[in-house]
Amino acid sequence: MPLCDPVALEVIRGAIRAAQAEMEALIERTAMSAFIREKKDFYTALFDADGVMCVGSNVPVFGDVCGPVFADFPAETMKPGDIYWYNDCYGSKGAVSHSNDQVLLAPVFHEGRRVALVMGWAHFADIGGLRPGSISPDATEIFHEGIIVPPTRMVDEGRTNDAALRIFFRNSRWPLACQADLRALMAAVNLGAVRMQEIAARFGADVLADALHQLLERTERTIRDGLAATFPVGTHSFTDRIDGDGKGSGSLALRFSLTRTANNRFVFDATGTDDQSPGPVNYIMNKDVPGMALGLFLLGGDPHQVTNAGGPRAIDEVKLREGSLVQPRWPAALGMRGLTMMRMLATLNGMVAAAGGDAPAAHAAYVIMLLRGTAGGKPFLMSDGIGVGYGGRPFADGTDAVYFVAQENYPVEFLESEYPARLDRYGIHRDSGGPGRHRGGCGIVRQYEILAEEAILAVRIDGVVCPPWGVAGGQSGRPGRVVVNPGMPGERVLPPLSDGNRLVRGDILVIETGGGGGHGHPYDRRPEEVLADVEGGFVSDEAAARDYGVVIRDGVLDMPATEALRRDRPEAKAFHRGEYVDVLG
Secondary structure, eight states: OSSSHHHHHHHHHHHHHHHHHHHHHHHHHHHHSSSHHTTOOEEEEEETTOOOOOEEEEOOOOOOOOOOHHSSSOOOOTTTTTTTOOOOOTTTTTSSSSTTTEEEEEEEEEEEEEEEEEEEEEEEEEOSSTTTSOOHHHHSGGGGOOOOOOOOEETTTEOOOHHHHHHHHHSSSHHHHHHHHHHHHHHHHHHHHHHHHHHHHOOHHHHHHHHHHHHHHHHHHHHHHHHHHOOOEEEEEEEEOOOSSSSSSOOOEEEEEEETTTTTTEEOOTSSSOOOOOOOOOOOOOOTTTHHHHHHHHTTTOTTTSSTTHHHHHHHHHETTTTTTTTTTTOOOOTTTHHHHHHHHHHHHHHHTTTTTOOOOOOOOOOEEEEEEEEEEEEEEEEEEOOOOOOOOOSSOOSSOOOOOOOOOOOOOHHHHHHEEEEEEEEEEEOSSSSSSSOOOOOOEEEEESSSSEEEEEEOOOOOOSSSOTTOOOOOOOOOOEEEESSTTTTTEEEEEEEEEETTOOOOEEEEOOOOOBOGGGGGGGHHHHHHHHHHHHSOHHHHHHHHOOOOTTTTHHHHHHHHHHTSSSOOEEEEEESSSEEEE
């Protein structure tokens, strides 16, 4: 009989989920750098005594976070008051996937017994490297991307290793921000440790351990059932592509398959993915990631479940090929891996769709811009991530203007008060969402006026050559672009993955981000919904007629003309990327 009864299990589930959320709130309110405080690029998680994740943020990119620390600091040697730290991507096998992300991990003890571990994780603005911001399309090896920290005991029974921290801060161009952000992470893991101690004191260490075990088993069972309902026996494959690495590679393919055997084993295989790239778009996909991402999709926001390692446990085997884009060899550059990571998630959705499951259409990859220079005699770094459109769903339109999960676009007031730029326009990128019965989400338009005497811009946009695919008759999303001084003498369109773009005072910079793919045939969208899209600025009159077969004249729906236009219904196939195809290759 379980030590933890069903009522206590739900109380503990709510308590640990609340502790995890409270840790995130503390980071948000106390960090200094904009990418953490305003962008919300941070995560927290709680683990059982053996380092198995029991509750985490709803982010499908976690790997084995505790394993890299245990390799150098065995669990039995950990003590109350310890905090461990690392950002080593290769040493952690992708648990951290680019060097800007710093991980702090603290063990939790109750009556001398280790009962849990807690984690705080955040993106630090600058940790050294080739360019301010530590991320650049010009990077060709990880040494260009800042200082590498192997697993380190940063705090030993309450005593901080100040010498190690001084080395780290000395490598940053903005050391004060680094110090403040690290203090915020330390405060968060200390808070998490206190909350877990309180839960252990209330219920006892044995009951807590059993509760965490039950939550893991419940999630694994739910996801295994979901995999079985989604994937018939056999092999289900899908291929998606990123545009390239900015070094002339051409498009690079991610080829994934999931095999369900007759005895219900699930085997994920990414060995067919293209070779690693000279540019910084390589992504170390930890073996836990496919199960975590598929698990989040199959849980579908069920409030009775928590995000935990039950997802990875539901996949019996993960096959990766060393030297590929998703398992690069040291010391390949990784800084722009978010581009490939986002396409990885779309490829998993495509695999679900190819098996007949109700997956959304593909999303665009969030856009990164880094504007660097000097203003008023002080160096500045405007590191901004900009939202995009997500894919239409079987039951609803895609989400508009989203960066990634719960992360946010910089508010106008903050941006203009902190950086030498004026935001003249900020709105929806009209017609960027893929047409469909359920429209793909639209991207964003941001127009900046440069107020610094001179600045250097790095930018990362994907989906220009290989836009996000539509599904079930939906069409692909429309691409984004970056333009300097549009409509003026000297107008130039910047390469979508480039650095070293010089801007001067008075230049106008326009960034348009891409939209997600559509779901279902566009002619099945109700004309009233298309009219609402036109009125809301999501779809133009011209696109309403061209893509949806809906005629709108002077803001009024012309139903006879619409019915006549829709009689000539375009034939659709399973997927769409520029044209309809049965299989994306």
